[in-house]
Amino acid sequence: MSPRKARAGARAVPVAGPRLDVDALLDEKSLRVVVCCGSGGVGKTTVAAALALRAAERGRRTVVLTIDPARRLAQSLGLTELDNTPRPVQGVRATGEGFLDAMMLDMKRTFDEVVEAHATPEKAAQMLANPFYQALSSSFAGTQEYMAMEKLGQLRGVVDTDGRPRWDLIVVDTPPSRSALDFLDAPERLGSFLDGRLIRLLLAPAKAGGRAYVRVLSTIAGGVTGVMNRVLGAQVLTDVQTFVAAFDTMFGGFRERAQATYALLASEGTSFVVVAAPEPDAVREAGFFVERLQAEGMPLAGVVVNRATVSTEQALDCETAMAAAKAAAVDDDAHDGTSEVLWVHARRVRRLEAERQVAARLTRLNPPVPTVVAPARPLDVTDLDSLRAVGEDLATGPVVSPRASAP
């Protein structure tokens, strides 16, 4: 296949792409932000924490921003309280200047801090008491994504007394969205709502200055608010209007903030690591996400296929192992348990093969995306040692391969 043809679309003959070189990524001094994304349940938080630990142990001054870690993993990182402040992680085998801080995002508190930082105490108190603000800051589907980005911006701005940024690498875990794409869309969606046409209409009565077109606008807005009042109840819109009016004067537009966030993500010094499990839905999501990042010119490091079934003995295929297991089960001279050992292997390679076929979808992406396969572990990652082992796996794992091959 000629290179020109290869660029024309999905590659006809899948071949293994380049390997995601995690150590080269983490050692790149110009890299300041790593964003781990992917659909829910693929082990994003674990990968983020493992990358951060490895970076710290390779000499980077690192902080990891986690969203919703499993309790035991959180404990192992010293995250026993949700106080929205980075804390040093104990037990890191740091080299050079390296160290690791970790924090868990408190979405509501981050939002509150933004309000408090930008308003007089009186106005902030008013805002924090507004029911619409309370609902938005604690439960709107995009708020968590937005606040993760807000916090990322804050962390990037922290400098020590010598004027140097406190962290030279920030690793960000992303919220457990139903779709990985939500993470990119939510800040913009939230921004455009709070800054959009409807909000302007809702605000129009309050700002009416008497000019004819303003009166027309007010009339339309009155109609809209009238219907929405009837459906929702009047209090809701009053709360919204108060909230938006206060917000507007406070920040001069939510949308600009969302755009600034987006610019930060697209900038040099940021790299996305997409995490997938070797399952159809997760791989499909990862594929969409990769295409989206590429389409928008976002810096993509590659895809981690996490928790994959691996075997050092995969040269022994499933069919042969099963046949031998059956033969051993009825052979009086075979040792006790030999059949079971072979069954364990047969099931493992059958799973491995199914997963490989699922993950192979990633090799059909064009342009090819760097990948690395990290093996499943028998137990969940709950301490620094196993986190370190995951980091080692990420750095040394094989590339996703479209065909069965010797390890």
Add this chain to the structure above:
Amino acid sequence: MPPPVSTVSDVPDLLDPRVRLHVVTGKGGTGKTTVAGALALALARRGRRVLLCEVEGRQGLARLFDRDPLGFEPTSLVPVPGGALLGSAIDAKAALLEYLEVFYRLGRAGRALERIGAVDFATTIAPGLRDVLLTGKVYDAVRTRQGSRRGNTPYLYDHVVLDAPPTGRIGNFLNVNAVGAGLAKVGPIHSQAESVMTVLRSASTAVHVVTLLEDMPVQETADAVAELRALGLPLGHLVVNQLRPPLLDPDHLRLVTDGGWDVDGLASDLERFGVAGPDPAARAAGLLRQTREHAVRVGREAELRAEVAELGLPVVELPQLQGGRSGLDDGGVHELAEELG
């Protein structure tokens, strides 16, 4: 052959005919959509008319039954002799427009509201309204009768099965109609809210939680059960999904864990059956390492299984089907529906 996985025959009442609304939740990745689909299919196979709904805009049901994307209007998912299985992708926007139409006859004006973003606003950002609309539609489906809206004709659907939001959101989602603050305090949506809660809290509703025998899903299941209990919502079954059959008997599990396995004996057996490869000792060591990992996993699963049992709810166990953890195709749903009876 490995022994078969224990199945649900001892817990028949997951398909209790008196339960009209089945709410299926679970952590992402546990297979809740597949379980909801299998439950709906099993009910339909018993000759019932069943509506299966999704509310998160994922088109998971279409993928599960390998068909075109579903719309708001219920359509047949798969033919079921003697029964019926319909599917609907409930969409907050469509639900709001329907409300406006029904209560205000706002056909065109409703679309005008949509154009300026009012509908988007109301369904995406207005706190909780989205969930009010979604649960409202589910409630409608539960109480709608055949023919006219009034009278004592039979219900249009014998059962409604809801592929609900995941465990992290299920409490807020189901309880949204009980939460007064920040929400519609008057108007038609408000007056419906109370009726919705009455149905959701009644014995004809059951909230099932799907889990895997893995740390995070079990932890989230325990959290969800505590939350739903505190909210007074009726819990149904815990569904342990993707259970793998034990491959080793208990003595062998202990032996391989303690490192007492006869590795030389295994190597000679491998040679005997022609599967030893170029280095029998290395192959035996590799296979034993895998068996030890299997034993560790089995041990952890047993602990987690005990944690699930301690939650005090009836448990249904479903076997892992061949071909991966999730994204099962049509055949998978049918197989699981068989398991459910």
